[in-house]
Amino acid sequence: MAIDSQCNHLNKVLDIVIPVYNDNPYLAETLTSIFKQQSPDGWRFHVYIIDDGSEVPVNLDIPKENTSAVSLLRLKKNSGCSVARNKGAYAGYGEAILFLDADCSLAKENVLALLLEEYVKGYDVCFGQIYAPQDDFWAKYQNEVAAERAARFRSGELSSMTTQIVMVEAAIFKKVGGFDERYHFGFEDRDLFLSLINIGANVSLVEKAVVNHNDQLSLSSVVKKLYGAGKSASTRFIEKHPGEYSRLPYAKADVRYSRKLWVSVKLVPVAFLRFLVSFTDCLINRKVLTYIILKWCVKYVSGLAYLLGTKEAR
Template sequence: MTSAERKVSVIVPVFEDGTRALDAALALHAQRVSGATLEVVIVDDGSRERTVRELDALPDDTSIRVVRLAQNAGRSAARNRGAEEAQGDVLVFMDCDCLPADAHFVQRHLDAIDAGHVATCGDVKGFDDAFWSRYQAQASVRRRHAFAAGRHYAGTSQNLAVRRATFFAAGGFDSAYRQYGFEDRDLLIRMGRLGTIGWVEDACVIHRDILSLPSVFRKLREAGRFGAARFHLAYPDAYRALGYGRIDASGRLLRRSAAILAGRLAEMAAPWLDRLATSGVLPFPVAAMIVKLGSAASFARGTAEATGETLRRPLV
């Protein structure tokens, strides 16, 4: 294959978030890629009419395509459908609430894959200098250190590139992970069996979501309730290495009861804690610890409430 024939596809799933998906598509379309053509594949995961109309504002350009699912299938299935529809030799996954940090985001992933990696991950940063952006930057540093220590499954599908052949050889995303959490770690483990996964620090995306403690706690509770048991069963060592084993409350009745109570208290206090953490009154390390403790309580509550529904489908 000559370099002129090479193609890279960026896949962006969207559900009820058409305006930001439109921004993401236009920013990706402006990427500067050498020796390859770029296509952007927006996967509308069963959104309502408003999002459909917003996506209709995309330019009439063959390098930007919208794939529409008739019904909401979940983030994993939507990404898989995008990969099936994509024509690229390299697939890049980015969430619709993100933007590439600069015009060379895709190129830096391509360079790292050309250097021998089967897949690559990169930084996720916030859009300003406030508390949540500092917190996300700190999370990216932790992921980077985890990669350096050999835990490549600490990455995120917010910012992920992979060779097409590797993606399909690994089986793609496990569509049993419909809710928030673990679908990216699961895929990274399976892809890591096929080759090395690299960290590309300067291939960065900007996360534009306006975070708050109530929303963060809801997501962590969702991850604990719907994805944790499946991931734990498939990869117990990784589950412990990522720190989830220490806060999992799916075992004894007393521990489950305590986790549910702690999670409820954390979620009831979330609006007040959010104001306290983001006010600037507390030193950043103290505010970050509040977020971590509350997040752990919400995740533990989710694991205590889990009923095993995510294990009904066979493990990949």
């Protein structure tokens, strides 16, 4: 049964929360993939699009038969993904909440059904998996990262996944206060998962529940996020989860955890980082080096960006 406005007799509701900032060319594809979903008996869905203070308000082009299944909420100013996701989560009334990124379309028509099947088994948090369908360097890189996250999850690191696709029981989400709104971007997902796990949430990974990550990445966009996470979000995460942070790879690229790093990073200007980003992006686009070498370059530049961000941490 697809999502439609004729499901009022059903008694279980899944709220789908999608934050958006400025124009997202993939949002229409994401919504179309939701409208095609098969819903298990007894369930209906409602989608909450949260316009996070976009410079030009987000406009939706939705088929008439689906308009009643979608609400568009606008924030007056850009407040970050934590605030936006909370706004959508608390606006709904569903038994469960699915957090989904605007550039992540559901790969098959049974993705939500797979997650709900796991949820009704007694799992409070159900992660899906992401897949980058593009045939390029960044697709391969993202897919390797996704596989590594899943491997860490299976080995016991239950907070290793992301909010690109995750279903959470509404009651337990609200019990921990939702996303910590002091995070603008970075670490807010891991912080939430740790908070849920710490109060006893049952967590599951449904690897067949796949979303296609349709965004076209660049090293400049990746570096911008990592620099920002090191500069601001990391401080809040360390305050709340010092032991967890010290075990993460991020701590190895944090000047607060190494005097040698602090001394060496003082000699590295941000202008040098910009040069490395531009140069590496050029190498990736021209495909002049092997994937292994480019991957090493990306990891080095990304780590340096996070390191420089921690130097400015407050």
